[in-house]
Amino acid sequence: MAIETIKWVNGVARIIDQTQLPNKLTYIDCRDVKTMWQAIKRLSVRGAPAIGAAGALGVLLGLKKFEGKDRTAFIRHVRKICDYLATSRPTAVNLFHILDRMRAVVDNDRNSDIKTLIKKLYQEAQEIFEEDRWACRQMGRHGARLIKNSSRLLTICNAGALATVDYGTAEGVMYTAKAKGKKFSVYVCETRPLLQGARLTTWELMRENIDVTLICDNMAATLMKQGKVDIVLTGADRIAANGDTANKIGTYMLAVLAKHHGIPFYVVAPKSTFDLKITSGKQIPIEQRKSEEVTCFAGAPTVPKGVKVYNPAFDVTPAFLISGIITEHGIIRPVSVSNIRRVL
Amino acid sequence: MAIETIKWVNGVARIIDQTQLPNKLTYIDCRDVKTMWQAIKRLSVRGAPAIGAAGALGVLLGLKKFEGKDRTAFIRHVRKICDYLATSRPTAVNLFHILDRMRAVVDNDRNSDIKTLIKKLYQEAQEIFEEDRWACRQMGRHGARLIKNSSRLLTICNAGALATVDYGTAEGVMYTAKAKGKKFSVYVCETRPLLQGARLTTWELMRENIDVTLICDNMAATLMKQGKVDIVLTGADRIAANGDTANKIGTYMLAVLAKHHGIPFYVVAPKSTFDLKITSGKQIPIEQRKSEEVTCFAGAPTVPKGVKVYNPAFDVTPAFLISGIITEHGIIRPVSVSNIRRVL
Numbered sequence: 001m002a003i004e005t006i007k008w009v010n011g012v013a014r015i016i017d018q019t020q021l022p023n024k025l026t027y028i029d030c031r032d033v034k035t036m037w038q039a040i041k042r043l044s045v046r047g048a049p050a051i052g053a054a055g056a057l058g059v060l061l062g063l064k065k066f067e068g069k070d071r072t073a074f075i076r077h078v079r080k081i082c083d084y085l086a087t088s089r090p091t092a093v094n095l096f097h098i099l100d101r102m103r104a105v106v107d108n109d110r111n112s113d114i115k116t117l118i119k120k121l122y123q124e125a126q127e128i129f130e131e132d133r134w135a136c137r138q139m140g141r142h143g144a145r146l147i148k149n150s151s152r153l154l155t156i157c158n159a160g161a162l163a164t165v166d167y168g169t170a171e172g173v174m175y176t177a178k179a180k181g182k183k184f185s186v187y188v189c190e191t192r193p194l195l196q197g198a199r200l201t202t203w204e205l206m207r208e209n210i211d212v213t214l215i216c217d218n219m220a221a222t223l224m225k226q227g228k229v230d231i232v233l234t235g236a237d238r239i240a241a242n243g244d245t246a247n248k249i250g251t252y253m254l255a256v257l258a259k260h261h262g263i264p265f266y267v268v269a270p271k272s273t274f275d276l277k278i279t280s281g282k283q284i285p286i287e288q289r290k291s292e293e294v295t296c297f298a299g300a301p302t303v304p305k306g307v308k309v310y311n312p313a314f315d316v317t318p319a320f321l322i323s324g325i326i327t328e329h330g331i332i333r334p335v336s337v338s339n340i341r342r343v344l
Numbered sequence: 345m346a347i348e349t350i351k352w353v354n355g356v357a358r359i360i361d362q363t364q365l366p367n368k369l370t371y372i373d374c375r376d377v378k379t380m381w382q383a384i385k386r387l388s389v390r391g392a393p394a395i396g397a398a399g400a401l402g403v404l405l406g407l408k409k410f411e412g413k414d415r416t417a418f419i420r421h422v423r424k425i426c427d428y429l430a431t432s433r434p435t436a437v438n439l440f441h442i443l444d445r446m447r448a449v450v451d452n453d454r455n456s457d458i459k460t461l462i463k464k465l466y467q468e469a470q471e472i473f474e475e476d477r478w479a480c481r482q483m484g485r486h487g488a489r490l491i492k493n494s495s496r497l498l499t500i501c502n503a504g505a506l507a508t509v510d511y512g513t514a515e516g517v518m519y520t521a522k523a524k525g526k527k528f529s530v531y532v533c534e535t536r537p538l539l540q541g542a543r544l545t546t547w548e549l550m551r552e553n554i555d556v557t558l559i560c561d562n563m564a565a566t567l568m569k570q571g572k573v574d575i576v577l578t579g580a581d582r583i584a585a586n587g588d589t590a591n592k593i594g595t596y597m598l599a600v601l602a603k604h605h606g607i608p609f610y611v612v613a614p615k616s617t618f619d620l621k622i623t624s625g626k627q628i629p630i631e632q633r634k635s636e637e638v639t640c641f642a643g644a645p646t647v648p649k650g651v652k653v654y655n656p657a658f659d660v661t662p663a664f665l666i667s668g669i670i671t672e673h674g675i676i677r678p679v680s681v682s683n684i685r686r687v688l
Binding site: 014022024156187188189190191192193195198199203206211212213214215216217218219220221222224225249252253256257259260294296297298300301302303304306307308309310311312315316 | 537550557593597642
């Protein structure tokens, strides 16, 4: 792939600035935790698994600021970094899971000195990265079976290399199918307001020579009616214990439309995107973002001054509209509380 | 309203340049038929009834070019203008109906001299304008009964004063309800790619002090799921004899979503939008527009170079998804071949 969305280079977290794609491929070197927090907040790094990885590296960056030799103070410091990073974005659960893991490294260790704890935190971050790579490959392997020769896929937002450490969830399935020699085509919803589909997913898929066609989000229904979509694949930001799935705004629209047209609708997400502590999607907090995302383009207003805007970044698709959830441990199908527990 | 979308001023057809709204309220003075053709083509004037009115004035503009005294040559000239104007946009049927009426003025008159024919063409155009005004008011009157106090409406694109000679079809219903003292609020889909909802409808509704909230098209589903939409109202570009309705891309999406959520979905359109010669929506030609509408903003590309785009300007909503069609002659409900014939 050669897309390195996020990596650790000589004590710096280097991320692709995704707000600049596809016009410019530029990087941000995060040298402190605040820079990482801001990068997450303004979507320079985005996508549930990538935000999780960014959180892990954010913790490492925060360690540099600690001075002194008091073990208890160090542990308090780590907890504080984790609490701070958790305030960057509310919906994707991967970030919280990964911050919990980093926090647990210090909380569950009653003996190690500071130097050893730091080493263990670095090891944990490395494991998080390796698990992401492994999960992507496994999701790709399980999901690729659903892609047939000449399949027409539809997706929204970006759930690819730019959304993970490795090569993606929904797009990972596409890359694996391509590697297996399958020929297929992909319709990509542009994904208003921030155009992640138009800017990021088309860019990724074209680099891999996958046949891609861009549509506006409001064109998905007519494509389906014309019989031009065989399967819908999307990523996820948080999945409740019953399978209700929060993902980029517009995903629920696609799920209803797919149901109406009898088209299979699959979510692709690693175990770290599940939040088994909540029983249904009603408990998922939905991030509301500022109205300028909808009303302006490159700083220039496109609408009358003062217009009210509703701008939720995510929606929740109820489990009954989801044909299956492709995880690194296999495909959960049908989506039910017991099947989710069994597969994970 | 004081919005004069299209009018005849001293031998000139003056139209609002809707591509410049809401940032600038500017006018184009069309002095010849070609300028009018171009204005229709690039959507400076848009909306099915307004395009029809533009066609009528386009014919009047074309008369100026005729020189000579040969009655047969004059009639040939009028037919040629009509044929030319008919090539501007393919989907909205109002244009063709109105060009047929202008053509019929000369075709059905075996005696009048050129001067009289010209006078009759001017009279026909005036009648077309008066009928639009009357139809808007009647649609408003019939439709306003469906709006209750505290109703939450959802609409797409622009079917208001900017889409007609008078004050609109779907928006006309809102204006009448407002005039009757009803308090309600309106969600407006921004309507990608050209943002007619965001640019034009919010501008119109805010001028009339109607409570309006802008959303991206992909947010309509989640609004409906949250119980925030009581009724969907849209305009139409062409309605087949069975009630299948072509309208702005995204309308079919709203109809499927409304059905799924048990929300009434109404089309508001005058008789001139019906095409009773075609039996179903399958026979409606759907205009495909250039990819730059999707890939660029104010001339700047937002997507990778060379990406394929699918950009249909309209979709077709099958009659079974439509709760009713509000016309100047009453509400067609349920939508069926016989009810359409009866009401019209």
